[in-house]
Amino acid sequence: MKILTILATPSGDRGNTAILLQEVLKGAKSLKAECETVVLKGNSIKPCTGCNQCHKRGYCKLKDDFEAIKEKLLEADGIIIATPNYIFHVSGQLKVFLDRCASLLHCIALEGKYGMSVITSGGGDEFPIVQYINNFFVRAGVTPVDAIWAEMGTTKDGHLDEKNKELAFLAGNNLVEAIKNKKRIAMVEKIKESHLKRMVDLMNYYKDEWPYEYNYFREHNRL
């Protein structure tokens, strides 16, 4: 079982989010998951230009690491998205990356996978960020099963209290168990159902302009 983490922060693997993530990964590894982390810092992923080539051809014209990371997402059983709270939202690196995933959402290309989010902040407001990431997950076909967050702004040494360590470990366990048991969540299934209907309408509308996505829907017997 493979779990891929996207850790998106300028602090990389030395920051607060990485400290919280480490506890989650301990939980996942304790149940024998194979874990890989992709760190997004700096500007290794370029912003979407809105050219729609991904919808037309199934790949992005921008030359950077995106397509390689996309392949890793497609191969993973579980996906963890980890970000600090940057002005009530995800980090810039993560937003840029998620925008580049537009075609994965249209195609619901991550169907059958499981996800969770990991968020740190200076002083709170993490839950709307969890909701944003969960919405991304569900629209891409991923079932979100848990989330963990921690306020770490007043600790200069990246201190994480025992309670948060324990909950992070539990969240890592929960992700692996959900993958093993192919967990289904009624609320998630309902949202997936309405998203699929919306995407079928979109594909029928754009069938001439977006041949890649239209054919993807045909091949998956959705039309």
Ligand SMILES: Cc1cc2nc3c(=O)[nH]c(=O)nc-3n(C[C@H](O)[C@H](O)[C@H](O)COP(=O)(O)O)c2cc1C
């Ligand atoms: C540009 C910027 C914006 C931030 N915005 C918020 C915020 O709106 N609310 C908050 O509680 N913390 C905010 N923080 C604090 C970070 O979320 C917090 O320090 C986080 O743990 C950093 O994680 P990292 O070390 O993995 O980058 C902000 C920090 C930066 C640098």
